[in-house]
Amino acid sequence: MNVRKAVIPVAGLGTRFLPASKAIPKEMLTIVDRPTIQYIVEEVVASGIEQIIFITSAGKSAIENHFDYDFALDHVLHEKKKTRLAEEINHIANLIDIVSVRQKKPMGLGHAIWMARKVVGDEPFAVLLGDDLVLSEQPCLKQMINLYNEVQESVVAIQRVSEEETCQYGIVEGREHSPRVHRVERMVEKPAPGTTRSDMAIIGRYILDPDIFDILGKTTPGHGGEIQLTDALLALANRRGMYAYEFEGTRFDAGDKLGYLKAILAFALRHPDICENFSDHIKEVAQSL
Numbered sequence: 001m002n003v004r005k006a007v008i009p010v011a012g013l014g015t016r017f018l019p020a021s022k023a024i025p026k027e028m029l030t031i032v033d034r035p036t037i038q039y040i041v042e043e044v045v046a047s048g049i050e051q052i053i054f055i056t057s058a059g060k061s062a063i064e065n066h067f068d069y070d071f072a073l074d075h076v077l078h079e080k081k082k083t084r085l086a087e088e089i090n091h092i093a094n095l096i097d098i099v100s101v102r103q104k105k106p107m108g109l110g111h112a113i114w115m116a117r118k119v120v121g122d123e124p125f126a127v128l129l130g131d132d133l134v135l136s137e138q139p140c141l142k143q144m145i146n147l148y149n150e151v152q153e154s155v156v157a158i159q160r161v162s163e164e165e166t167c168q169y170g171i172v173e174g175r176e177h178s179p180r181v182h183r184v185e186r187m188v189e190k191p192a193p194g195t196t197r198s199d200m201a202i203i204g205r206y207i208l209d210p211d212i213f214d215i216l217g218k219t220t221p222g223h224g225g226e227i228q229l230t231d232a233l234l235a236l237a238n239r240r241g242m243y244a245y246e247f248e249g250t251r252f253d254a255g256d257k258l259g260y261l262k263a264i265l266a267f268a269l270r271h272p273d274i275c276e277n278f279s280d281h282i283k284e285v286a287q288s289l
């Protein structure tokens with residue numbers, strides 16, 4: 001079965017970005033000229049997905065508005081003969097079909113995904129976390145869909161991290177299946193230092209069998225008292241099998257201050273309008289250090 005739907009949880013409070021995220025959703029913070037969430041949506045579209053399901057919460061309507069058609073803005077831009085800009089703005093509204101579901105209480109990532117069960121139904125689907133931006137030749141999600149089509153089981157994206165960093169991620173233990181692909185044997189959310197030998201960290205890209213909904217419905221609170229997706233993933237791996245995939249590309253944790261700045265730098269150096277001047281500026285700054 002084809003992967004046609006993508007769930008993007010955007011209900012989180014964004015505490016790591018306060019005070020910037022007090023009155024605007026952290027997903028709307030800008031990287032060069034577009035909000036971080038637009039990069040995620042563009043990756044989804046470029047991967048051939050047909051529908052996005054946002055899991056939202058109070059205060060997140062700016063995200064829905066960003067992907068909506070703005071009649072007044074379109075009118076003003078046309079009056080001012082800014083046709084190219086109007087086309088670009090309208091293009092965002094026409095990117096993909098979007099559905100929103102409200103998560104009424106912050107009960108964890110697992111619970112947020114479970115909220116999508118009625119809209120997703122009985123088919124495999126993708127999950128993308130808004131904090132994780134990936135720069136790659138082929139979209140990260142597309143790489144994962146290619147693997148899913150081959151193995152027909154759930155796939156999680158992973159990257160290698162240092163021993164000190166394992167406690168910040170869901171960690172996968174497994175055995176190599178083929179280059180870049182591992183069969184998942186165990187998973188643990190944010191393991192205490194010294195409790196795992198694996199350096200394979202889950203990043204925010206998943207393709208999941210719909211059995212995950214049944215499992216999530218029975219998952220009890222785990223790390224941090226929240227319903228953890230990772231706990232349900234382990235149950236799914238035991239029930240049906242699961243693969244961990246070392247994607248090709250660079251991932252940025254845009255939910256972290258330093259990671260966000262690194263993402264801005266990387267995306268700005270690839271932006272056709274500013275890359276040359278920006279690169280000259282960085283060289284000047286580096287020389288003055």
Ligand code: G1P
Binds near residue numbers: 169
């Ligand atoms: C979430 C997941 C974790 C994963 C991480 C990737 O954690 O729970 O398993 O490794 O995203 O960014 P969070 O960063 O939301 O605490």
